[in-house]
Amino acid sequence: MPSENVPTDPEVLGRISYRWPTTYGVLALVALLGFVGTLLRREDGWQQSTTYQSRYGDQWFTIPNFSVPALLTIIILTAVLIASAVYAFVVARSRRELPAWVHIVVGLAFVLAFLTWAGAGKTSVIPITSLLAGALALSVPLIFGAMSGVICERSGIINIAIEGQLLFGAFAAAVIASFFAAPYLGLVAAPIAGAAVGALLAWFSVQYQVNQIIVGVVLNTLVLGLTSFFFSTVLADNRETWNARQPLGIIEIPILSQIPIVGPVLFRQTILVYLMYAAVILLQFMLFRSRWGLRTRAVGEHPKAADTVGIKVNKRRVWNTILGGAVAGLGGAFFTVGSGLAFGREMSAGNGFIALAAMIMGKWNPTGALIAALLFGFSKNLGNVLSSIGSPIPSQLLLMLPYVITIFAVAGLVGRVRAPAAEGIPYTK
Structure with a gap:
């Protein structure tokens, strides 16, 4: 007989969600029918192997190339996926939250199964x-853009202009670094350019209460037009002065950079990547462990209540939007000085919108947005790597991968997400 203190009514217990068991089941089915089934149909399927390489640059200690039996490895990984789907089903039936480690195990198992299948029987490694290093590099502008979105939207301002802030930051970094032949000056100019776009967004959104989505789209178009005009008229005519390559130097962290696999990925980077680490950690702490974060979340959730306790709602929204623009502008520097490239027309290439998707997928949390942005960067670089080794999947489909993930993320793959309650709503005292 159930205890009187334990609720038994389904409406009280809450609705059972089978989102994760279904997702894991689909991944297991893809691995079973797509990867295992494909290799079983080959005459030499059991004899094929996949070779992995971990060496990257000069290191004190490296792991030599190693080969694994493709079909056996995929079968084991598929079994892990099936077991995870069953475990997720049991957890869902008991109305408990699925542990984070299950997501990590499923993600690693599916990616390794896919890589093993793609490289089976290939002479290339x-x-x-x-x-991983390429995935982190491609994630840098996405992470900065997602952090910008978190700052602005937690304050109640919808920042659709991340794309323009990234592009203007890339433009300013390239021009200033080229003119002064100093890439670090370009790194200083990038957040200033992004902050300028953020200031325009804040001005129209707060002062004139214009629809924030419309303002963001207009600012993206404005920045695109301005940078394209100057690129065609000024930068193209005198590339050596205004648009020369000025790469940031690589900074190696002693000892840590020598760790196999992880070292070159995390600790052999430019200062821009180290600033990204600091920005995520600092924002996570400040947003949930400081008075600034408490007030920022207050004006984004219930501005009238925040106003009654003396918080200047609109002033905080303005300054946070400018700060968010500066963060996005710093991310834009990756496209030029961060990558050692000259500025090119439309070189942000939609990364601002993918950063918005990462922010939503991360549920307006810096850590969640970081993980989502890394997922997008990994999917993008995965397409590049598999195209170079001759993957059986058409390269066009591989290039579509990050955008497909974006669609699924925005469509609700991560479950119900709730934006800050006052997001996009002008406040009048």
């Missing part, structure tokens, strides 16, 4: 360290 799969460069694990290069794959």
